[in-house]
Amino acid sequence: xxxxxxxxxxxxxxxxxxxxxxxxxxxxxxxxxxxxxxxxxxxxxxxxxxxxxxxxxxxxxxxxxxxxxxxxxxxxxxx
Numbered sequence: 001x002x003x004x005x006x007x008x009x010x011x012x013x014x015x016x017x018x019x020x021x022x023x024x025x026x027x028x029x030x031x032x033x034x035x036x037x038x039x040x041x042x043x044x045x046x047x048x049x050x051x052x053x054x055x056x057x058x059x060x061x062x063x064x065x066x067x068x069x070x071x072x073x074x075x076x077x078x079x
Contacts, residue, residue, distance in 0.1 A: 012063065016063045019055075020056060020059060020060030022038075022056060023056050023057045026056075027051060038052040038053050038056070
């Protein structure tokens with residue numbers, strides 16, 4: 001069971017980090033092209049592209065804080 005939780009933790013780490021790192025690219029792309037990189041997600045989810053962009057900005061720091069509360073370790077590396 002420990003292996004399943006470790007894989008789930010690493011998967012969540014990768015997903016949240018990718019969303020967090022897409023946000024600066026989204027801002028640059030929006031300035032040059034006028035379109036958001038999150039519009040494909042907004043078509044599949046019941047949220048606007050602005051809400052998805054805000055969530056992507058907040059999700060990785062929130063994940064680190066939640067993991068810090070549960071495990072007592074505040075590291076950037078996945079467990």
